[in-house]
Amino acid sequence: MTLLLHDVTLTYPDGESRLTALDAVGLEVPAGTLTAVVGPSGSGKSSLLAVAATLVTPDSGRVVVAGRDTAPMSAAQKSALRREHIGIVFQQPNLLASLTAAEQLQVMAHLSGRPARQLRRRALELLDAVGLADKADKRPHQLSGGQRQRVNIARALMNEPTVLLVDEPTSALDHERGAAVLDLLVTLTRERSTATVLVTHDRAHLERMDRTVTMTDGRLADPVAAA
Amino acid sequence: MFVAWRDLRFAKGRFALMGAVVVLITLLVGLLSGLTSGLARENVSAVTGLPATHLAFAAPPGGQEVSFTRSQVPESAWRAWSGQPGVRSARPVGIRTTDAAAGERTAAVSVFGVEPAGGLAPRGLAPGQVVLSEKAAEELGGAKAGGTVRVGRLELTVAAVSGTAAYSHTPVVWADLRDWQRIGDPGTSPEAVATVVALDADGSADLAAGDRAAGTTVRTIAEALGAIGSYQAENGSLQLMRGFLFAISALVIGAFFTVWTIQRSADVAVLKALGAATPYLLKDALGQAVVLLAAGAGLGTALAAGLGALISGSDVPFVLDAPTVLVPAAVMIALGAAGAALSVRRITAVDPLTALGSAR
Ligand SMILES: Nc1ncnc2c1ncn2[C@@H]1O[C@H](COP(=O)(O)OP(=O)(O)O)[C@@H](O)[C@H]1O
Ligand SMILES: [Mg+2]
Numbered sequence: 001m002t003l004l005l006h007d008v009t010l011t012y013p014d015g016e017s018r019l020t021a022l023d024a025v026g027l028e029v030p031a032g033t034l035t036a037v038v039g040p041s042g043s044g045k046s047s048l049l050a051v052a053a054t055l056v057t058p059d060s061g062r063v064v065v066a067g068r069d070t071a072p073m074s075a076a077q078k079s080a081l082r083r084e085h086i087g088i089v090f091q092q093p094n095l096l097a098s099l100t101a102a103e104q105l106q107v108m109a110h111l112s113g114r115p116a117r118q119l120r121r122r123a124l125e126l127l128d129a130v131g132l133a134d135k136a137d138k139r140p141h142q143l144s145g146g147q148r149q150r151v152n153i154a155r156a157l158m159n160e161p162t163v164l165l166v167d168e169p170t171s172a173l174d175h176e177r178g179a180a181v182l183d184l185l186v187t188l189t190r191e192r193s194t195a196t197v198l199v200t201h202d203r204a205h206l207e208r209m210d211r212t213v214t215m216t217d218g219r220l221a222d223p224v225a226a227a
Numbered sequence: 228m229f230v231a232w233r234d235l236r237f238a239k240g241r242f243a244l245m246g247a248v249v250v251l252i253t254l255l256v257g258l259l260s261g262l263t264s265g266l267a268r269e270n271v272s273a274v275t276g277l278p279a280t281h282l283a284f285a286a287p288p289g290g291q292e293v294s295f296t297r298s299q300v301p302e303s304a305w306r307a308w309s310g311q312p313g314v315r316s317a318r319p320v321g322i323r324t325t326d327a328a329a330g331e332r333t334a335a336v337s338v339f340g341v342e343p344a345g346g347l348a349p350r351g352l353a354p355g356q357v358v359l360s361e362k363a364a365e366e367l368g369g370a371k372a373g374g375t376v377r378v379g380r381l382e383l384t385v386a387a388v389s390g391t392a393a394y395s396h397t398p399v400v401w402a403d404l405r406d407w408q409r410i411g412d413p414g415t416s417p418e419a420v421a422t423v424v425a426l427d428a429d430g431s432a433d434l435a436a437g438d439r440a441a442g443t444t445v446r447t448i449a450e451a452l453g454a455i456g457s458y459q460a461e462n463g464s465l466q467l468m469r470g471f472l473f474a475i476s477a478l479v480i481g482a483f484f485t486v487w488t489i490q491r492s493a494d495v496a497v498l499k500a501l502g503a504a505t506p507y508l509l510k511d512a513l514g515q516a517v518v519l520l521a522a523g524a525g526l527g528t529a530l531a532a533g534l535g536a537l538i539s540g541s542d543v544p545f546v547l548d549a550p551t552v553l554v555p556a557a558v559m560i561a562l563g564a565a566g567a568a569l570s571v572r573r574i575t576a577v578d579p580l581t582a583l584g585s586a587r
Contacts, residue, residue: 046583055500055580076504083502094497094582096230098237103229110229111503139237155501167583 001064002195003029003052003163008061010047010218021047022058023218029195031162034186036206037199038223039215045199046091048215049165052197053086054078066162083112087156087194089166089185093148095140101127101151102136108158119158126154130184146177150184157188164194170202178202230498231515234491245483246523249563252476253527254534256469256555261535263465264551265544266396270458273339273392273399275448277320277347279425281434282451283308283443293444293454295322295422300443302419307441313432318345319421321407324397327367328377334366337394338378340407340421347425349389354403356386362398364388378402379410395455423451469555473562481566484516488570492577499579508574516567517560524556524563531555 010022021044029035037045050056051063054070063070066085070078082088095104103116105123110116127136130150140148149169156164166185170178182205189196198209206212214223235242274282284293285300300319308317321340326333341347349358357376364370364385374385378400392399402410404421424443428434434445446454453459488495495508535547
């Protein structure tokens with residue numbers, strides 16, 4: 001299994017007590033498939049991604065990424081795991097203001113100690129794949145919201161991740177652009193055989209997903225099974 | 228430094244402003260350093276130029292610090308020092324600041340009385356003669372070899388003009404020790420005296436024993452500079468100014484990079500979430516600071532050297548050499564980098580979780 005969460009519980013400090021963001025959550029995502037997580041705001045969807053991305057350590061439970069148990073890993077090892085195996089598409093595009101679109105991708109190679117210059121070709125191919133071939137040398141402020149979101153997606157794919165985590169990619173986009181971005185994610189998941197988790201509150205395109213799960217108050221449920 | 232270089236170019240205005248501050252402080256420190264060295268040279272070059280390791284002063288009464296003006300050593304003192312093991316040579320030096328005159332021109336000079344054959348004397352010095360430093364000759368209306376100058380009550384012949392020795396902001400005139408002893412007031416005791424004994428001692432010399440035998444207090448040349456009244460006050464205040472400038476620049480740079488690091492903490496969170504290791508980010512940020520400092524200090528040093536070259540042609544005492552120009556630049560870079568290092572340290576504390584979701 002490319003991404004596996006088993007019995008994961010996560011709490012945040014909340015004044016005197018603790019707030020349970022994830023309550024005994026289990027999730028399996030095979031390579032080349034796309035799982036959508038839907039649910040109301042504050043239900044724990046982003047927390048689920050944060051745990052899968054090794055950005056936060058759960059109180060209990062197992063997180064396995066690309067066949068590796070993350071529990072015994074040091075912070076440096078988790079950084080390396082994120083660089084090499086996890087692609088994150090942020091809710092806000094989170095692009096770096098001083099970098100051109102191509103450089104947003106090249107920096108990923110640089111983080112991994114690969115020569116950024118030599119990987120420009122790959123960056124351009126990915127930008128082409130998201131329909132931004134002609135925007136490679138534009139900085140974020142010269143791009144539209146939808147274009148920035150597509151750079152965000154292309155960046156997540158730069159280091160050929162096995163796991164792709166996507167947080168509400170369409171929330172800042174209008175309906176038509178949102179649909180285009182979802183199309184893109186479906187295509188990329190199939191082509192590049194990533195285990196993709198897509199958090200969304202947009203129920204419009206759920207039929208395109210391999211599986212949809214619902215998050216309520218930190219608990220996961222299969223809506224199909226529940227229905 | 229993938230991101231750091233691009234940030235430098237992208238936020239040109241901010242970095243140019245900070246760079247300009249570094250340029251100006253380096254320029255100021257560079258000029259101050261040149262001036263400090265220049266003033267010091269006019270104050271002590273005759274002493275530092277003596278071929279000696281130590282100076283023996285008359286032991287001051289009651290635990291006072293030694294002083295050139297109050298020191299007077301008898302011939303027995305340099306005889307006693309000569310006999311000490313490990314002391315290769317012990318030679319008397321008389322120092323007295325007085326007026327010299329050539330024709331109509333008079334000038335304040337420092338007369339250094341030395342034994343003509345003793346190894347401290349400049350070439351050509353003989354009894355009844357003086358060797359003028361270049362500045363002394365100039366101030367005495369261009370006195371030349373063969374001319375006469377009046378020093379105190381003595382008429383002496385100029386044997387040569389050579390060297391740039393100066394003492395206590397007056398040019399040096401070298402004279403025979405015997406002549407020097409007769410320059411002063413008629414009341415001077417007939418006993419042969421000098422101001423200090425210049426010692427050339429090796430590491431094995433027992434200096435305390437020498438002091439006891441000769442009734443003197445010995446100081447290294449560097450320590451002895453403190454015995455020149457004006458030197459310590461002057462040098463001390465200039466060094467203090469320099470120190471403050473260094474401290475100010477370190478603080479300003481630290482403050483700049485603190486603000487800059489806070490401003491880009493969202494970017495840092497994103498890079499961390501993407502898998503950037505903390506050492507990678509620290510190297511990036513510190514490298515950026517060093518580039519800025521090196522560029523600023525380099526330009527400031529070039530300006531200081533250029534201005535210094537203009538100034539040293541004039542009457543202002545200004546020393547322009549590699550140490551006076553490069554050492555302040557190196558200190559600027561080192562202190563600035565230290566200030567920046569303290570500021571960019573907060574990169575370590577940035578939580579990558581803040582890059583995710585709507586928490587941002
Ligand atoms: N870093 C945090 N510290 C404390 N509480 C948090 C933190 N992140 C999220 N929470 C809380 O955890 C719950 C789940 O949040 P989140 O995972 O962001 O939900 P969603 O993405 O579904 O809106 C919310 O009640 C939220 O307030
Ligand atoms: Mg969320």
